[in-house]
Amino acid sequence: MTPLQVDLACDATGGNAPIAYLWDFGNGRTTPLQNPSLTYTQAGIYVAVCRVTDADGDSSLARVEGTQNIVVVDGEFGGETAFSGFGAGGEPTAVAVVSDLLAIARGAPGRQATDVQARRPVAREFDAPHYVRFMIRDRPGIIAALAEVFSRHAINVDAVWQEPGGAKTELPFVMTLESCGSASVTAALNEIGQFDFHVRPPLWLPILSRGEARA
Structure with a gap:
């Protein structure tokens, strides 16, 4: 049902003051407010993410809710990179179940693969x-x-x-x-x-x- 008004809150602990907040509402809009309100005018699935940064420049993702999972990778040259994707729900769960079944069919003790293609060994020289x-x-x-x-x-x-x-x-x-x-x-x-x-x-x-x- 649209429009939909949402009130968001982000609370950080630790780090060195002052603390800066940056919300990404998942619809192309952002705000530096700590506890913003916004209205989604179009139907859809939106993931709101709050990034918290302290005075030393250290940052982290504050919260991710719903069926989304986010992994943050911090590299020496590339800096922080966030990867997100569905971690629950009908289709993602089905993919995980089928993947487990394939793993069992390919090599679980006491079971024999039938029509499942076995894993190909990696060549030592390439x-x-x-x-x-x-x-x-x-x-x-x-x-x-x-x-x-x-x-x-x-x-x-x-x-x-x-x-x-x-x-x-x-x-x-x-x-x-x-x-x-x-x-x-x-x-x-x-x-x-x-x-x-x-x-x-x-x-x-x-x-x-x-x-x-x-x-």
Whole structure:
């Protein structure tokens, strides 16, 4: 039934004052009021979210109600990212039940799969672009040394990224590699790991997209 008037309230505890509030009403409108009122003029499902930020810039989602679930991921470079979706109700529950039934049919003890396709094993060796993150003590010649090792393993460097102004004693930078064999990357990084400029071991991940990785 529209229009529908809604009174919202948000109360935060902890953190350092002053506390700032930002409501997102789920209809394209926002407000910095702590306890706002609004009127929804069109029928639909709306999720109102309140983000609370203290004087130090620390923030969190205050409340999510109804059938929506929200997960907040805080990344070093990407900052906070919120993912929301239905966690209850007819169709989401049906998906969860069917997923459980498939898991049982595929491998539960005492049961045998019939018409259910078994999980395909992941190939140990595959070709794909790769992401490599280094954490180093900065000094001249590091990128040249890395490039020389990758070259000997027939790996082409696609891009190098480093945020300027970082601490020289613990400096992160990223390389992306053109499509190559995972075994070649492993061998190259085992060799690179012997260099004495690492603060932490290199971190590498394949960059996969649908149909891109080839076993």
